[in-house]
Amino acid sequence: MRARLDKRYLDAWFLAGMTVVAVVAFRFVEPSWLNRNTLQSIVTQNGPLAIVAMAMTFSIISRHIDLSPGAMLALAGVVIGLVYRDTGSLALGLLAGLGLCVATGLVNGVLVSGLGLNAIMVTLATYIWARGLALGFTNGNPIVVDTRLTAITNHTFGGFTIVAPIVVAVFVIGWLVLSKTLFGRYTHAMGGDPVGARRAGIRVGLYTTLIFVVMGVATWLASTIVVGQLASAQPYAAPSLELDAIIAVIIGGSRLAGGEGSVGRTLLGVAFISILNSGLLNLGLTDAYYQVYKGAALLAVLSAQLLLRRLAAEEVRRRQDAEQLLAEARVYA
């Protein structure tokens, strides 16, 4: 039993190993990268990614990939900035941003669960229109949002900003919800077997919509952090946040086909992507080499993991066959 469990986590162990390899490699190439503040800056820079990836775990487990967060993060920031600029009230701006994110999540959720539309297509539309609006409202220029929010977001204790406890809280809540509540169990059930879940009496429509709304809230939280960190709303912010989040969840070992996944795996995936991003950026590469290395690293890790998973599945099957033979032999003996 123990051995089989180990095999099942083979791909996760591999990713953990690759993460260590990445740290050692970046340390070797650029010794100054690894210092007392490396962890702190990685957490600060990748907090928004971690938060969105947590919500994306729910989306992917339930089989509904959400492509909206990157563009929505930018649009929510722009709305926060515009409302703040016009009314002078940050609270009103934050509220407007939250309203927008929840409403968009609600609409996307209803389109997917109520009308049975494909989530990729619906959120691809959001990906396009939200970025268009963010750019249109601002003519592509940032809006200055110099408020207390910036002081709060950038205040450090021991090198960590407030982003660190927020990320920890989000992951603890995500873990509790996914593994200890009915909603979490339903999320797994809906992704594993949507028809079966419906027949079992789970209100699939309600919970699917809820997952899109959760993504809306996570996007808003991430957007608030970004606006605070930069003291401005950037219409070009988070250009491929949703893709990084999806990769983090999948590379951690959740299945794109749904039904499988865990918070721990997402955390591992986020750690790998964050270190990859941080290390590559620190090398001072041009955009071009950064893209090539990142693309190659992702494809290599994804390929290796698939092969490992296939090996693990074969191993499990072989063990089961052996156990069955053994059991039959005992019956005859």
Place this chain on the structure above:
Amino acid sequence: MAVDVSGATAASHEAPLERARRAAEAFGTVAVAGLLLLSFGLTSSVFLEPANLRNILVQITVVGVAAIGETLVLLVGGLDLSVGANVLLGSVVAGDLVQRHGAPLWVGIAGGVLASTGIGLLNGVLTAVIGIEAILATLGTFLLAGGIAKIVLHSSWIVVDDPFFGNLVRTHVFWQLPVMVIVLFALYAVAAAVMRMTPFGRAVYAIGGNPRAARIAGLPAVRIRIVAFALAGAFAGVAGLLQIGQLGIVSSGNAAGLEFQAITAALIGGLSVSAGGVGRVERTLLGALIVGMIANYQTIRGIPPNYQQALLGGILLLAILTDRLFRGRS
């Protein structure tokens, strides 16, 4: 929809409705295109002028050609996010060879198309052989292709002055249509014929529609998938060459976001991201035309490009909704 258990009586009831639905499906896109043409023509004095109509055709050529490949990939049950970066790669390699290295024209053309086909081939191997989900594999190659293109560009740009590329736009064949538009129509005609008449075309539909059944029937699913992705790469390469003709200059911003325009055109034409094996190549051209007409009309009306993008998202949503209404719940 739920399985029909009441049998023959219900079926005969359904027949006219079913026929109407199929007719709507077949002519829905044509009707939408016609309606748009009519309403835009009535509300704008310049829209229907021959020069403007030719302009629309020239504007949709690059996306249109890339969308043929996207359609093939969607039909076989995949998704290709690397198209835009791959178009850039094709144009960069061709421009670099011809302009910076003084290579003969045919070497540049072959090099550009081959580079893009190579990325397509890689997509095929990653998805069909190794088994990475198409959306992730093509995301990886999107980064790769875009990065390689920018490395070759040397954070600069290439002005291509070989007359061959300029003539793609400047030389008119008939009705004052430039060569590149003729290429667009010819490629669609060939693709449509291949998908209808050859074993390859039938295999693509079979594998996209029901992969298990296709495998049991003995179709070489892996090989067909690889070929579909490789062809998508080749079409992206050709689109890259056409883009050199259209712009006369190769720079890293070219073809950014083109994959989403190609996907939108295919979806408006009636393809599906969730299910392969449904739809027709030639309808993607109609989808590209619809997107092109709307963009052109918005420009005539003076709507800023950013809001045009926002509206494109809305149009995509509308297309998905209409598709659901005509086709019912799967």
